[in-house]
Amino acid sequence: MLNIVKVRLYPNEEQKTILHKTFGSVRFVYNIMLDKKIKAYEKDKTSISTFTLIKELPQMKKFDFEWLKEVDSTALQQSIKNMDKAYQGFFKLKRGYPKFKSRHHSKQTYQTTTAQIKNEKLYLAKIGLIEMRGFREFGGKLKTVSVSFEANQYHASLLFDDEKEFIQPSHNGKKVGLDIGVAIFATLSNGKMHMPLKLDKEIKKIKKAQKSLSRKKKGSNNRIKSKQKLQKKHLKISNKRKDFLHKLSNEITSENQTIVIEKLKIKNMTKSAIGTVEEPKKSSGKRGLNRVITQQSWGIFFEMLKYKSEKKGGEVIEVDPKFTSQKCSCCGHISKENRKSQSKFKCIQCQFELNADLNASINILNSVGHMEKAS
Ligand SMILES: [Zn+2]
Numbered sequence: 265m266l267n268i269v270k271v272r273l274y275p276n277e278e279q280k281t282i283l284h285k286t287f288g289s290v291r292f293v294y295n296i297m298l299d300k301k302i303k304a305y306e307k308d309k310t311s312i313s314t315f316t317l318i319k320e321l322p323q324m325k326k327f328d329f330e331w332l333k334e335v336d337s338t339a340l341q342q343s344i345k346n347m348d349k350a351y352q353g354f355f356k357l358k359r360g361y362p363k364f365k366s367r368h369h370s371k372q373t374y375q376t377t378t379a380q381i382k383n384e385k386l387y388l389a390k391i392g393l394i395e396m397r398g399f400r401e402f403g404g405k406l407k408t409v410s411v412s413f414e415a416n417q418y419h420a421s422l423l424f425d426d427e428k429e430f431i432q433p434s435h436n437g438k439k440v441g442l443d444i445g446v447a448i449f450a451t452l453s454n455g456k457m458h459m460p461l462k463l464d465k466e467i468k469k470i471k472k473a474q475k476s477l478s479r480k481k482k483g484s485n486n487r488i489k490s491k492q493k494l495q496k497k498h499l500k501i502s503n504k505r506k507d508f509l510h511k512l513s514n515e516i517t518s519e520n521q522t523i524v525i526e527k528l529k530i531k532n533m534t535k536s537a538i539g540t541v542e543e544p545k546k547s548s549g550k551r552g553l554n555r556v557i558t559q560q561s562w563g564i565f566f567e568m569l570k571y572k573s574e575k576k577g578g579e580v581i582e583v584d585p586k587f588t589s590q591k592c593s594c595c596g597h598i599s600k601e602n603r604k605s606q607s608k609f610k611c612i613q614c615q616f617e618l619n620a621d622l623n624a625s626i627n628i629l630n631s632v633g634h635m636e637k638a639s
Pocket residue numbers: 592593594595596597611612613614615616
């Protein structure tokens with residue numbers, strides 16, 4: 265089984281220099297090899313293999329691009345593999361060619377296979393031991409490390425393989441319906457409720473940073489600094505949210521073998537809903553932003569539930585969200601009038617009363633039975 269551990273890196277100045285050289289070299293190799301591949305294809309429809317391209321690296325280092333010797337060679341090889349993967353993907357979809365990598369991209373990354381954990385530090389080839397924080401021991405072999413630089417911070421994702429095929433599936437037979445919402449993040453049909461992550465403080469800080477950014481002159485140094493500050497705050501929220509979603513999805517998938525959820529209608533979950541870092545949408549006030557962050561979390565949360573459940577030998581079933589909030593989970597009567605308020609459900613036919621989210625989660629669970637009967 266594979267486990268990913270995310271850590272923050274604290275390289276010294278010398279290490280930073282080599283890290284940035286590596287980001288640059290990896291990008292350079294990516295672009296030059298992509299260009300080769302495209303040209304060969306356009307010339308006579310030939311496809312150059314990853315293997316052939318990797319074999320060219322030593323020659324490049326010997327003659328025209330000696331500086332490539334200064335960086336981790338497995339990172340360069342990995343870059344070619346990544347390029348080829350992207351190329352194959354585009355080719356399959358008949359979408360032309362992947363984009364060349366720009367050094368102006370806000371996130372810079374590279375992957376390497378020559379890495380080790382030593383004395384709670386991360387050893388990377390050509391760079392040495394780097395201080396890190398956030399490391400948790402999972403056991404297993406360190407397979408690949410993905411190093412990234414974004415918003416002035418260095419992070420690494422460490423991929424471990426414990427070489428065990430599967431963990432013992434949890435066949436406890438527990439089946440649960442899950443309703444998702446803004447006020448209560450997740451309500452389970454067994455009565456458990458999980459409140460959303462509180463981000464008021466962080467959002468306030470983001471608003472402040474956005475305001476400060478909007479006052480800076482375009483193209484000025486102050487604007488660049490301001491933008492970095494804002495990106496850092498966004499990154500913080502994003503990390504906090506991921507952490508929250510991981511914990512919650514771990515808990516729910518460990519306790520239940522089958523989880524029934526609603527098919528999400530993906531709406532307002534794109535960047536255009538909140539705007540970009542530079543130009544946030546005016547309409548997204550504190551509450552608006554909070555809402556968007558919650559809604560964006562749903563998709564990520566459901567993906568986590570799916571893969572974690574699968575890993576543990578359970579399953580996630582998606583059902584049609586029709587009427588789940590208006591239907592009485594007791595007698596089955598469907599009416600808009602049943603929903604007295606955002607949080608209160610009271611059936612006009614049988615007088616059954618329940619928290620509205622809980623009522624919905626029971627309906628979600630029950631709709632699986634209906635599906636099975638129907639088919
Ligand atoms: Zn009823």
